[in-house]
Amino acid sequence: MASDKKQPRPKAVTPKGFQDYFGADVTERAAMLARIAAVYHRYGFDALETSAVETVEALGKFLPDVDRPNEGVFAWQEDADWLALRYDLTAPLARVAAQYRNDLPSPYRRYAMGPVWRNEKPGPGRFRQFYQCDADTVGAASVAADAEICAMLADCLEEVGIARGDYVIRVNNRKVLNGVLEVAGLSGDDKHAERGIVLRAIDKLDRLGVAGVRALLGAGRKDESGDFTKGAGLSAAQADVVVGFMEARRESGAATVARLAELVARSQIGVAGVAELEEIATLLSAQGYGPDRIIIDPSVVRGLGYYTGPVFEAELTFEVTDEKGRPRNFGSVAGGGRYDDLVKRFTGQEVPATGVSIGVDRLLAALRATGRIGTQAAGPVIVTVMDRAHMADYQSMVAELRKAGIRAEVYLGNPKNFGNQLKYADKRASPVAIIAGGDEFAKDVVQIKDLILGAQIAKNATLDEWKDRPSQYEVPRDALVAKVRAILDGQG
């Protein structure tokens, strides 16, 4: 290209799949994360903030036979190294746990919150950068660590504003499922394909019901469209074991545990898994976390292939209306479990670990959907500019308001058109506007306009009501702060 060729103007666009967040979308998320961090901290978890950038090698996404690392991450080459943006917060924890293993306390409880990046095809509601919020315990083999994380998760949900009764944390154990598969005769190395079909079938219980799952466990299932999904080919007796597992939940945790114990009595790993579930339930109940908050639920599967012991999932149980006005169960907002190959990739040594990840965007959406955040107007009080020569006076008004803790600003655009100033106040969702021109300064008063009341009156009131409830007041200059405070407190 010729260097003197005039460059076209750059396009001002957010890169595809990325998002900009404004105002309350930023501060409400930050406030929610701060509350969660406070709970994590109270449980003895320490903050960890790794860099956004990792070596591709440490992330474990390097495919040696292609030019370029896995498409799932954003990666680039720096000199000899491939670097990439982290795709989750667990891989960096693994790297840190290995790198600092001689300095970190053991067990190491850490929490991390921050953006992660995924190089995926952008789609509706699917973004290439989003927040995660994790807590993990590295180096504790005891299921007391899993129980602790379940209790902490319950505390987090209540702390951010999910009422008790509006959520439930379901706990299951991968070992119990392994035991069930063993009892059903599916534990052999040659049964890999069948196990996969069984796991996927269990995961579809919600959607297909028992009959649908049973079809998938057997010969297969034809869906409404006529498409056929091949089944696992289990005998009726084998399928009974699996269905028995899915339906093992009883009224009380103890009864559920007893039923599971029956089911896996012939499997050593299954018996161990049931014992772990029992221990978790005991520990939680000792801390006051009963079945109103945390239950044993054999139907929880969630990517069980990754986990090696307890797994858990937090579900919001209330209904919300979706964008189309239909009611639906809010569903899962967090999950986690025990996994053991965290540090092994780096050191060769197996280190037990367990952790939870809270779906930041989903939890935030839940709080918004239920009106638990985002209902208060947070706009500033606007001091309008009637006369530029009085700018210093307007500035001292906002200084007084701010000193009283009230969010306030002087209009700093071109003040000539007063209508523009009120439009600006509207755009900022300002609760109150202050007006003072030559007359007011001469009389040492200010006009205070209640914009929220004004908007209500404009929308709803008859002329009579309007007369009785003025939305604009003239007060002495030295009563400015007190009057604004009264309006903000709803005592006009």
Added chain:
Amino acid sequence: MASDKKQPRPKAVTPKGFQDYFGADVTERAAMLARIAAVYHRYGFDALETSAVETVEALGKFLPDVDRPNEGVFAWQEDADWLALRYDLTAPLARVAAQYRNDLPSPYRRYAMGPVWRNEKPGPGRFRQFYQCDADTVGAASVAADAEICAMLADCLEEVGIARGDYVIRVNNRKVLNGVLEVAGLSGDDKHAERGIVLRAIDKLDRLGVAGVRALLGAGRKDESGDFTKGAGLSAAQADVVVGFMEARRESGAATVARLAELVARSQIGVAGVAELEEIATLLSAQGYGPDRIIIDPSVVRGLGYYTGPVFEAELTFEVTDEKGRPRNFGSVAGGGRYDDLVKRFTGQEVPATGVSIGVDRLLAALRATGRIGTQAAGPVIVTVMDRAHMADYQSMVAELRKAGIRAEVYLGNPKNFGNQLKYADKRASPVAIIAGGDEFAKDVVQIKDLILGAQIAKNATLDEWKDRPSQYEVPRDALVAKVRAILDGQG
């Protein structure tokens, strides 16, 4: 590479030039930023969080005649697009101000905090990812916007813990300097090189003193090593004008302004700049920000080439001792000014803007250096495990402590070696350890060990003192929380 070749273990290393932050390093920064955000918010600034990734085109770093974007950013190609990590928070603001110009209020006050990335050679204390914390007003031509930002900066410093008197905000104006250059006969297009030398010379006043700067304004200067720096070749009369400018600061802002007005009386732009300085001083003083906090100081230069009007810089005036124990002035922690080509790159339309950037790491270091943060032990109370069978009892102890707002955890490592548990408590900087075994459970008591007092006694006390001040107490089980609270409050 053969796909069955065994992969070597990945190295667990932080990528070169990046850092991991642990515990208090994360939480103290977050707390400081939250305090600053609260001040920004009170001034009517709205949060903005753009994605970490921008198109290279929007960042304005694309060099059309090389294969790869500017080395200063981390960039990579995705399909047809070049993407890059943002290198500051101003470029994304420019993009947003252009992209959403029809939706955003005008003026648009926004703040942003978050990491930025620089693809620079890593060096001591120089990192490739670090935090910025900016506030800018886009679309306000009035210097009231600059004055507001200076006042806000003062409030921010006091809010995070810098006492009044321990900082000063210096304000200057690029137009005044332009006027001085004009009066000195250096405003012509053919004087570009001379102007550069003059600006750099002024910037060295602190280090070289007036005589050194005067040498650089004239023929040149030989430094101690004998190296010669060519000067601007100004006549004595021309140099007098520039030196007069540098030395224009007087006891009061009004006197400084009067002196500057004399110096630039023959320059239209210089006179305009002085008027702006005067207006800023008036507005600030109306809000109660006097010369104990904000002063007019003609010696502030800071990259003036970039700015078009007022510039400002916050300096901490107290001494700290550096790593080598030498006292030094802490120096600058924030700066900013007015710039006008923000949105123009995208839209062709000039939009006035002014803003400030707080040096997050430097300010945090200042707070640490003066002991204003980081002095309190934040470690958790550790409930040790004497008998695994009592795990549920230990868990209910921590649950009680947490309910009282006390950070607490059960030791979750292998409990066999009790010494390891106390070593762990030490590593966590725990203030208190709880001990309960079979005897204690039988008597319904717990042992509470004051670890901070214990460490002090071990270090300093004679045997007699040790006897008088036990650091371990036996209390009834139901007095656990109260006793721990008393120890944490220093009332053992």
